[in-house]
Structure formats: C-alpha cells, structure tokens
Amino acid sequence: MIVAKQKPLEEIKEMIEDYKKVLVLGCGTCTAICLAGGDKEVAVLTSSLRLADKVSGNKRTFKEHTVERQCEWEFIEELKEQVKEVDAILSLGCGVGVQTTSERFPEIPVLPGLDTLFMGMPQQERVWVEQCSGCGNCILDQTGGICPITRCTKGLLNGPCGGTNDGKCEVDPEKDCAWTLIYQRLEKQGKLDLMRQYYPPRNFQAVVRPGKVTME
Amino acid sequence: MTPENRFEPEIVAFCCHYCAYAAADLAGVMRLQYPTNIRIIEIPCSGTIDVLHLLKAFEQGADGVLVAGCLKGGCHFIEGNIRAERRVERAKNILDKVGLGKDRLEMFFMSSSEGARFAQVAREMTERVNKLGPSPIKGV
Numbered sequence: 482m483i484v485a486k487q488k489p490l491e492e493i494k495e496m497i498e499d500y501k502k503v504l505v506l507g508c509g510t511c512t513a514i515c516l517a518g519g520d521k522e523v524a525v526l527t528s529s530l531r532l533a534d535k536v537s538g539n540k541r542t543f544k545e546h547t548v549e550r551q552c553e554w555e556f557i558e559e560l561k562e563q564v565k566e567v568d569a570i571l572s573l574g575c576g577v578g579v580q581t582t583s584e585r586f587p588e589i590p591v592l593p594g595l596d597t598l599f600m601g602m603p604q605q606e607r608v609w610v611e612q613c614s615g616c617g618n619c620i621l622d623q624t625g626g627i628c629p630i631t632r633c634t635k636g637l638l639n640g641p642c643g644g645t646n647d648g649k650c651e652v653d654p655e656k657d658c659a660w661t662l663i664y665q666r667l668e669k670q671g672k673l674d675l676m677r678q679y680y681p682p683r684n685f686q687a688v689v690r691p692g693k694v695t696m697e
Numbered sequence: 698m699t700p701e702n703r704f705e706p707e708i709v710a711f712c713c714h715y716c717a718y719a720a721a722d723l724a725g726v727m728r729l730q731y732p733t734n735i736r737i738i739e740i741p742c743s744g745t746i747d748v749l750h751l752l753k754a755f756e757q758g759a760d761g762v763l764v765a766g767c768l769k770g771g772c773h774f775i776e777g778n779i780r781a782e783r784r785v786e787r788a789k790n791i792l793d794k795v796g797l798g799k800d801r802l803e804m805f806f807m808s809s810s811e812g813a814r815f816a817q818v819a820r821e822m823t824e825r826v827n828k829l830g831p832s833p834i835k836g837v
Contacts, residue, residue, distance in 0.1 A: 535834035536796035
C-alpha cells in the first residue's frame with residue numbers, strides 16, 4: 482500500500498488560509514490503513530482546525546467526507562454536489578488521490594494534507610517500512626523475495642557490500658542489511674547458489690517517467 | 698472579578714468504570730468534598746477514549762478535560778490505560794499547536810479504593826484550570 486503521513490498542522494493552516502469553506506476529504510484505502518487519511522483522521526484534523534480557528538477568531542466552515550478511494554473516477558463522482566459548496570478541498574489521500582480529485586474538479590483547488598512517502602507494509606503497530614520502488618524490473622525471484630533496490634540503502638544489485646556489520650547497514654546502523662536478509666532467506670530455501678549470480682547494471686528506463694500502462 | 702461573575706471552570710472528567718468512577722462514588726460515600734466543577738462521564742475503560750472525544754469536549758466549551766484510568770498494570774482490559782495515556786499525549790500536542798495549551802488536559806491513574814485520591818485530583822485539576830482562566834474559545 483501507499484504510505485503517507487500528515488503534514489504539520491501549521492503548514493495545513495497556512496495552506497487553507499485564503500479559503501472560507503473547506504472540504505476535508507479522506508481516502509478509505511491506503512492512507513486510512515496507515516492512519517494518515519481515513520475517516521478518523523479526517524475527524525481529528527477537522528476538529529483541530531476548527532479549534533485553531535476559534536482560538537484565532539477565524540470564521541471558516543468545514544465539511545468532512547471520506548471516499549472509498551480517491552484515485553478512481555467512480556469513487557470521487559459522489560463529491561460532485563458537495564464541491565459546489567466549498568472553496569477548496571483539503572485532501573488526505575496520497576499524491577495520486579490529490580491529482581485525480583483535482584483533475585475531476587479542476588475549478589476547485591485541491592490541497593495536499595499529507596506527504597506521500599513510499600510503497601510499503603505495516604511491520605508492527607504504528608511502524609511502516611518501504612518494500613517496493615516500482616522500478617518496473619522485478620528480480621524478487623532471484624533474491625528470496627527481498628528487494629535489494631529498495632531495502633539496501635545503496636540499492637546494490639550485487640551485494641552485500643563491505644559495510645555490512647552484524648546484519649546491519651553501515652549507512653544507518655538502525656537498518657537491516659538487505660543482502661544479509663537475502664542470504665538468510667536463500668539459505669532457508671536451499672538456494673544459496675543464487676548469491677553467486679552476477680547482475681549486470683540495471684536498465685533504469687524500464688519505466689519511463691511518467692509511467693503509463695495500456696492493457697493490450 | 699466580582700464574586701458574582703467569578704470564573705468557574707467546566708471540567709469534563711472521562712472516568713473508567715472500574716476505577717475512577719468507582720473512586721468518585723467512594724469519595725461521595727466517604728463524604729469527601731471536592732469542587733463541583735467536575736462533570737463526570739463514565740466510560741467502560743479509559744482505553745475507549747479517543748483523541749476525537751477529547752478535542753470535541755474542548756470544541757464544545759470545556760475549560761479543562763481529565764481522563765482517569767486504572768493504575769498501570771491494573772487495567773481490566775490489560776492495556777487500555779496505556780493506550781489512553783498515549784492518546785492523551787497526542788491530544789495534548791494538538792492542543793498546544795492549536796493554541797489552547799496542553800495543560801488543560803491531563804491523564805490520571807487511580808484504583809477504585811482511592812476515593813480521597815479522586816477528590817484530590819478534582820481539586821488539583823480545578824485549581825490548575827482556574828489559574829489558566831477560561832478557554833479562549835468559550836462562547837465563540
């Protein structure tokens with residue numbers, strides 16, 4: 482899923498400064514799961530903004546709504562009546578959600594309430610880790626299901642480097658060495674011979690930005 | 698301020714059914730006096746409290762809010778009070794950022810046998826909010 486985190490309240494307050502009627506729009510998919518932009522986060526953020534407005538004497542009205550997914554036309558269509566009553570939409574979706582909403586309602590400014598970070602998974606309660614870079618050239622079959630492009634700090638294809646230290650990375654001792662993890666995983670699978678394989682330099686243009694896929 | 702319009706804070710107290718609510722009851726049975734500014738809301742466990750409940754209380758004009766849960770290690774739902782403590786901390790941060798100040802909110806831990814402690818907490822919180830003055834959003 483896509484992992485994001487809420488922008489600082491100060492930044493959000495500045496962003497909505499010029500608008501009097503704001504729709505705080507949540508997304509019920511990825512950003513809800515990473516506790517950044519679901520129904521509950523919409524309610525807490527709106528309540529915080531209302532309190533801040535009351536303290537500073539601002540007269541502003543808020544609407545709250547969460548759609549199932551902000552990144553698909555079908556799901557944001559339900560907003561078409563509500564957006565007529567607001568000056569701006571404060572989106573708690575990822576960057577894709579913000580842009581899809583903005584493209585559907587181009588006459589209304591859609592402001593990002595979140596910083597979109599990466600594609601990842603929840604490792605434990607309140608901790609998410611990056612797992613995939615979307616490089617368009619997947620080699621997970623060769624590396625025991627652990628992506629060295631994403632999880633090795635140096636993105637090495639032929640690891641480990643000399644900086645691996647008791648399973649930790651020399652760049653950041655808090656982080657696991659991805660190539661140690663790959664070694665251990667391949668050992669469990671009895672496929673350590675894959676470690677001997679040499680990978681030529683990657684094709685960094687497997688996905689030419691901006692990416693586009695047309696199903697044939 | 699003249700005695701007639703002296704500031705009387707309104708303090709919402711979210712009290713866990715198993716400890717603080719029973720302690721408040723005991724304080725009554727013991728005939729202990731505590732300020733009448735406390736408005737008790739009984740909750741099944743302090744862990745049921747959400748950041749949103751705390752913010753809504755302030756939005757609706759509370760001058761102070763307290764959450765009272767079981768002693769650490771004594772929660773009937775194992776770690777409800779620990780979760781509540783984390784949420785209170787988060788709500789305090791938000792209160793600071795919106796300009797209300799984190800001191801208007803506090804978490805307390807007590808057992809059901811501590812009637813005197815409940816009365817003490819009620820006095821402590823009332824005194825603190827009295828010093829802070831009325832919530833700046835009151836009547837807005």
